[in-house]
Amino acid sequence: RKFPPGPTSLPLIGNIHQLIYYCWKHKGVVPAFDYFRQIYGDVFTLWLGPIPHVSICDYETSQEVFVKNGNKYKDRFLPPIFEHVSGNLGLISANGESWAEMRRFALGAFRTMGVGRDLMEERILAELDARCAEIDADAVNGKTTVHTSEFFDLTVGSVINSVLIGKRFDSHNKDEFLKLKGLLDSADEMFTMFDLTVPVWLLKKLCPGRYALMIEAQEEIINFVSREANERYEKVKSGEYTINSEDPQDFVEAYLAKMEQEAEKGITNLYTMECLKHVIGDLWLAGQGTTATTLVSGFNQLVNHPEVVRRCREELMRLTDNGSRPLNLKDRAESHYLNATIAEIQRHASILNVNFWRYNHEATTVKGYPVDSGSVITAQLGALHVNNDIFKDAGKFYPERFIEDPKLSNQVIPFGIGKRSCVGENIARSEIYLMIGNLLLRYDIKPHGAMPSTEDKLPYTAGKLPDKTVKLEFCKL
Numbered sequence: 460r461k462f463p464p465g466p467t468s469l470p471l472i473g474n475i476h477q478l479i480y481y482c483w484k485h486k487g488v489v490p491a492f493d494y495f496r497q498i499y500g501d502v503f504t505l506w507l508g509p510i511p512h513v514s515i516c517d518y519e520t521s522q523e524v525f526v527k528n529g530n531k532y533k534d535r536f537l538p539p540i541f542e543h544v545s546g547n548l549g550l551i552s553a554n555g556e557s558w559a560e561m562r563r564f565a566l567g568a569f570r571t572m573g574v575g576r577d578l579m580e581e582r583i584l585a586e587l588d589a590r591c592a593e594i595d596a597d598a599v600n601g602k603t604t605v606h607t608s609e610f611f612d613l614t615v616g617s618v619i620n621s622v623l624i625g626k627r628f629d630s631h632n633k634d635e636f637l638k639l640k641g642l643l644d645s646a647d648e649m650f651t652m653f654d655l656t657v658p659v660w661l662l663k664k665l666c667p668g669r670y671a672l673m674i675e676a677q678e679e680i681i682n683f684v685s686r687e688a689n690e691r692y693e694k695v696k697s698g699e700y701t702i703n704s705e706d707p708q709d710f711v712e713a714y715l716a717k718m719e720q721e722a723e724k725g726i727t728n729l730y731t732m733e734c735l736k737h738v739i740g741d742l743w744l745a746g747q748g749t750t751a752t753t754l755v756s757g758f759n760q761l762v763n764h765p766e767v768v769r770r771c772r773e774e775l776m777r778l779t780d781n782g783s784r785p786l787n788l789k790d791r792a793e794s795h796y797l798n799a800t801i802a803e804i805q806r807h808a809s810i811l812n813v814n815f816w817r818y819n820h821e822a823t824t825v826k827g828y829p830v831d832s833g834s835v836i837t838a839q840l841g842a843l844h845v846n847n848d849i850f851k852d853a854g855k856f857y858p859e860r861f862i863e864d865p866k867l868s869n870q871v872i873p874f875g876i877g878k879r880s881c882v883g884e885n886i887a888r889s890e891i892y893l894m895i896g897n898l899l900l901r902y903d904i905k906p907h908g909a910m911p912s913t914e915d916k917l918p919y920t921a922g923k924l925p926d927k928t929v930k931l932e933f934c935k936l
């Protein structure tokens with residue numbers, strides 16, 4: 460009676476058995492959540508063991524809870540396996556003063572570095588030019604077969620790596636990147652809803668192999684990005700490198716400048732090298748796979764819908780004077796059909812099957828239902844994006860829905876909502892817009908072999924995975 464409705468729970472296990480059953484019956488976590496929504500309404504409760512989990516599956520209620528009352532929901536329920544590695548430092552798996560300060564700093568540093576403006580656009584377009592030059596060099600009769608997942612992993616990985624530590628991936632360091640990426644993908648593929656909650660000691664005891672892989676993947680990435688940061692720090696100390704605090708070249712430089720300023724004021728507890736290691740590790744982890752997955756999923760959709768590509772290209776040609784210049788961020792105001800297509804791509808790609816949970820510290824009311832303290836709550840983005848009451852015929856890939864109702868795109872919230880929403884939203888939006896738009900302007904893109912599937916390959920895990928085996932043929936226009 461102290462929570463929104465949900466299936467009747469059993470002592471100790473709560474609703475775990477029903478969750479497993481409905482995931483199996485409806486073939487995935489998101490369809491199971493959607494089933495519970497249809498039975499119990501847009502806000503429902505599932506008990507996972509002793510903890511009540513409240514899911515919100517509509518935009519208005521998510522806005523009311525996480526934006527209007529945002530300050531109450533700043534604390535993330537930290538998945539034990541992540542907290543074990545982070546030690547409450549960084550951005551994803553941290554709460555409290557250090558998290559708040561690092562979030563403020565990261566958003567400020569991105570602004571200084573030109574995110575959402577020309578400077579970021581230049582970085583992305585330069586990276587895309589370099590990758591397209593490789594495609595063109597490999598062309599036979601104007602056609603190149605591209606493994607899209609590898610292409611977007613590298614392109615997006617290079618952008619984020621250059622924003623963070625000033626280096627892109629080229630033929631010299633590409634193999635190291637692909638090895639790390641392979642490790643991460645294996646960890647992601649096994650990560651389920653239960654790994655988000657199970658205590659580390661239990662995981663270690665019951666599944667030592669699983670535990671080792673998850674830890675190893677996180678640590679390898681953190682060590683990889685922090686190696687460069689440490690080298691820079693040593694150079695600054697020895698006078699070999701001078702920090703430019705007015706115009707930092709990358710995130711590490713901005714951080715080291717701030718660390719110096721704080722130290723001058725005698726404050727040394729927040730900006731430390733240990734903290735930097737976790738902040739850039741999190742930005743890398745959160746920024747690479749998410750954006751690349753969205754792009755892979757997007758191109759799988761586009762080749763399945765040539766009519767959408769035709770309409771996008773018509774618009775792009777008109778805006779860029781028949782492709783005589785690249786598409787840039789200023790064009791967003793006029794590219795209505797491309798914007799609608801990207802909203803539809805992100806709604807379908809909606810990368811998290813299960814969103815991160817936030818603590819509900821005090822008793823409150825959500826959509827008229829009481830929600831007691833001690834529970835966890837989230838905007839269940841995956842389920843929200845397949846809500847047929849909001850998106851008619853939600854399973855269909857239909858960008859026109861956003862042209863017919865321009866306000867509908869506000870209800871697509873792949874980056875989350877409120878105080879813990881995505882820090883990299885502006886970077887990701889710029890990447891997705893510039894990469895999809897400019898690739899469609901440059902190439903006619905067709906499947907190499909069978910038409911790619913647009914189904915989620917891992918519907919029972921915490922994150923989505925599009926078909927990453929796909930190869931596409933890029934023919935220069």
Ligand code: HEM
Binds near residue numbers: 883
């Ligand atoms: C299409 C690409 C992306 C999608 C769909 C995405 C989505 C998300 C979502 C759903 C969350 C969690 C929100 C919540 O807890 O309610 C999140 C958090 C986060 N994202 Fe992203 N993201 C993307 C790209 C990026 C990029 C490019 C970066 C970094 C440059 C980034 C950095 C982060 C960080 C650091 C957090 C944790 C924020 C915090 O807890 O304060 N993301 N993202």
